[in-house]
Amino acid sequence: xxxxxxxxxxxxxxxxxxxxxxxxxxxxxxxxxxxxxxxxxxxxxxxxxxxxxxxxxxxxxxxxxxxxxxxxxxxxxxxxxxxxxxxxxxxxxxxxxxxxxxxxxxxxxxxxxxxxxxxxxxxxxxxxxxxxxxxxxxxxxxxxxxxxxxxxxxxxxxxxxxxxxxxxxxxxxxxxxxxxxxxxxxxxxxxxxxxxxxxxxxxxxxxxxxxxx
Amino acid sequence: xxxxxxxxxxxxxxxxxxxxxxxxxxxxxxxxxxxxxxxxxxxxxxxxxxxxxxxxxxxxxxxxxxxxxxxxxxxxxxxxxxxxxxxxxxxxxxxxxxxxxxxxxxxxxxxxxxxxxxxxxxxxxxxxxxxxxxxxxxxxxxxxxxxxxxxxxxxxxxxxxxxxxxxxxxxxxxxxxxxxxxxxxxxxxxxxxxxxxxxxxxxxxxxxxxxxx
Amino acid sequence: xxxxxxxxxxxxxxxxxxxxxxxxxxxxxxxxxxxxxxxxxxxxxxxxxxxxxxxxxxxxxxxxxxxxxxxxxxxxxxxxxxxxxxxxxxxxxxxxxxxxxxxxxxxxxxxxxxxxxxxxxxxxxxxxxxxxxxxxxxxxxxxxxxxxxxxxxxxxxxxxxxxxxxxxxxxxxxxxxxxxxxxxxxxxxxxxxxxxxxxxxxxxxxxx
Numbered sequence: 001x002x003x004x005x006x007x008x009x010x011x012x013x014x015x016x017x018x019x020x021x022x023x024x025x026x027x028x029x030x031x032x033x034x035x036x037x038x039x040x041x042x043x044x045x046x047x048x049x050x051x052x053x054x055x056x057x058x059x060x061x062x063x064x065x066x067x068x069x070x071x072x073x074x075x076x077x078x079x080x081x082x083x084x085x086x087x088x089x090x091x092x093x094x095x096x097x098x099x100x101x102x103x104x105x106x107x108x109x110x111x112x113x114x115x116x117x118x119x120x121x122x123x124x125x126x127x128x129x130x131x132x133x134x135x136x137x138x139x140x141x142x143x144x145x146x147x148x149x150x151x152x153x154x155x156x157x158x159x160x161x162x163x164x165x166x167x168x169x170x171x172x173x174x175x176x177x178x179x180x181x182x183x184x185x186x187x188x189x190x191x192x193x194x195x196x197x198x199x200x201x202x203x204x205x206x207x208x209x210x211x212x213x
Numbered sequence: 214x215x216x217x218x219x220x221x222x223x224x225x226x227x228x229x230x231x232x233x234x235x236x237x238x239x240x241x242x243x244x245x246x247x248x249x250x251x252x253x254x255x256x257x258x259x260x261x262x263x264x265x266x267x268x269x270x271x272x273x274x275x276x277x278x279x280x281x282x283x284x285x286x287x288x289x290x291x292x293x294x295x296x297x298x299x300x301x302x303x304x305x306x307x308x309x310x311x312x313x314x315x316x317x318x319x320x321x322x323x324x325x326x327x328x329x330x331x332x333x334x335x336x337x338x339x340x341x342x343x344x345x346x347x348x349x350x351x352x353x354x355x356x357x358x359x360x361x362x363x364x365x366x367x368x369x370x371x372x373x374x375x376x377x378x379x380x381x382x383x384x385x386x387x388x389x390x391x392x393x394x395x396x397x398x399x400x401x402x403x404x405x406x407x408x409x410x411x412x413x414x415x416x417x418x419x420x421x422x423x424x425x426x
Numbered sequence: 427x428x429x430x431x432x433x434x435x436x437x438x439x440x441x442x443x444x445x446x447x448x449x450x451x452x453x454x455x456x457x458x459x460x461x462x463x464x465x466x467x468x469x470x471x472x473x474x475x476x477x478x479x480x481x482x483x484x485x486x487x488x489x490x491x492x493x494x495x496x497x498x499x500x501x502x503x504x505x506x507x508x509x510x511x512x513x514x515x516x517x518x519x520x521x522x523x524x525x526x527x528x529x530x531x532x533x534x535x536x537x538x539x540x541x542x543x544x545x546x547x548x549x550x551x552x553x554x555x556x557x558x559x560x561x562x563x564x565x566x567x568x569x570x571x572x573x574x575x576x577x578x579x580x581x582x583x584x585x586x587x588x589x590x591x592x593x594x595x596x597x598x599x600x601x602x603x604x605x606x607x608x609x610x611x612x613x614x615x616x617x618x619x620x621x622x623x624x625x626x627x628x629x630x631x632x633x634x
Contacts, residue, residue, distance in 0.1 A: 339518025
């Protein structure tokens with residue numbers, strides 16, 4: 001039996017715990033990632049956080065996979081051009097503007113494959129301070145198109161409702177053209193200056209279109 | 214850690230008893246640490262304070278700035294009968310209290326949905342989105358005043374000293390602004406309203422000031 | 427010492443563990459005398475305290491028509507339990523909590539309303555006798571005269587008797603749901619009550 005070797009005490013502790021010490025940074029990262037999932041569901045996906053900025057006069061493209069409501073995802077592939085934003089000279093039928101408000105018309109030209117599901121699109125305008133004024137289909141006495149960014153007569157395919165598809169009869173409408181224009185009207189306070197138009201299907205991604213002068 | 218390892222040979226029995234003492238000591242230290250941690254975590258009532266809403270006090274006629282809106286309460290009214298949306302008439306063994314509110318959303322469209330009444334009797338009177346005590350102002354466009362009326366059914370003794378609380382989220386007011394409106398009601402109001410059978414009205418929500426639509 | 431403990435037969439450790447466990451429950455009232463064997467008898471016109479309410483059941487009637495109330499099928503009928511309701515807590519509660527507090531059993535052809543864990547069949551609506559409105563929210567400090575309305579299949583003969591179950595609820599949070607609310611309806615009283623036809627709609631509407 002040889003006499004026991006004397007190791008320096010400090011090195012002994014680091015040596016004995018070397019595997020735990022090696023695992024520690026990995027475990028810390030895993031902890032943060034696991035807890036961070038809430039940041040995604042409770043914050044990131046709850047508002048418009050990921051802009052696709054489009055300069056005035058340019059055409060923007062949005063490519064996104066969005067939840068289809070029946071457990072899968074479906075693609076949004078769309079090109080959008082902002083033709084202009086101006087005071088609505090003729091109001092939608094039966095619209096009555098409250099005191100201190102005005103109506104602006106947002107002229108958009110979009111292109112997409114006729115098979116792409118574009119229902120569920122939302123539209124808003126923003127002022128320089130970032131305040132967001134949203135398109136309301138049924139408000140101030142008027143009924144505008146439910147989906148502000150597809151042609152009312154030829155909206156294209158509706159999202160699948162799963163098993164209900166067999167029960168519901170296919171709505172008869174001509175296919176959506178490859179390129180089309182829409183002019184939805186948004187009501188906002190008199191003194192609000194529109195600096196950009198925003199368009200989204202599923203938060204946080206959105207198209208941010210600068211208003212041409 | 215700074216204790217040097219003994220260099221003198223130690224008998225196996227002594228070594229075993231020493232390691233057992235060490236194990237027990239370590240176990241006791243872990244238990245003690247858990248106990249201390251539990252005491253520290255529960256001794257101070259911080260949980261409620263951390264998640265408490267930010268209460269913004271105000272009075273009738275005075276605008277209060279909230280994170281999501283500017284809110285002004287109008288003159289409260291009361292009776293034993295309330296007429297809701299011009300169609301439904303309700304009567305109560307107590308009193309129906311109505312408070313007209315003006316909501317100016319800030320930042321983006323806002324759907325205020327929480328209301329409750331803290332009675333002068335120390336009880337809390339629940340307000341729901343529909344039913345006999347209701348508040349349903351709908352989504353308000355930023356900068357466009359939204360007029361909506363809260364109605365609460367309560368016993369007359371709760372009226373003197375009552376406060377109305379208004380918040381954004383029906384389910385969860387934690388860590389968000391909450392308006393607390395001192396309604397300035399007295400025993401005289403309670404007596405008068407409890408004996409009154411002229412209906413008070415809850416007009417439909419509107420972007421036009423009440424009385425003009 | 428630990429070694430000696432481990433040498434014991436497993437069965438003895440199990441028995442010892444069970445004894446220790448039972449002894450520990452004494453700290454939470456495990457040895458307290460059981461106060462109640464099943465539900466007590468429900469008697470007409472006697473107020474009963476069932477958190478968060480005080481309920482006084484007055485009568486059970488059936489009728490085919492009630493103004494402002496709509497049957498899911500025109501040939502069906504209403505079975506109504508007329509009661510005085512008081513919220514005995516310091517805060518208003520919503521109508522679904524009241525619906526769990528009084529349910530009906532032993533009546534053929536009751537149309538069930540899904541979504542409740544309360545025993546028996548839950549009322550499809552609770553109408554105030556005064557104005558026919560739905561009793562929601564139930565505010566503290568007020569006494570309401572209300573009819574718990576249950577819908578019965580019209581092809582079944584009208585009932586002559588029905589079992590009314592009155593549930594007590596507990597304020598707390600669930601295992602999976604952290605929100606605090608009135609939960610776990612447990613039958614505190616039950617009564618087999620006679621059912622008669624409402625003499626007129628006005629009777630069910632409370633002008634008696």
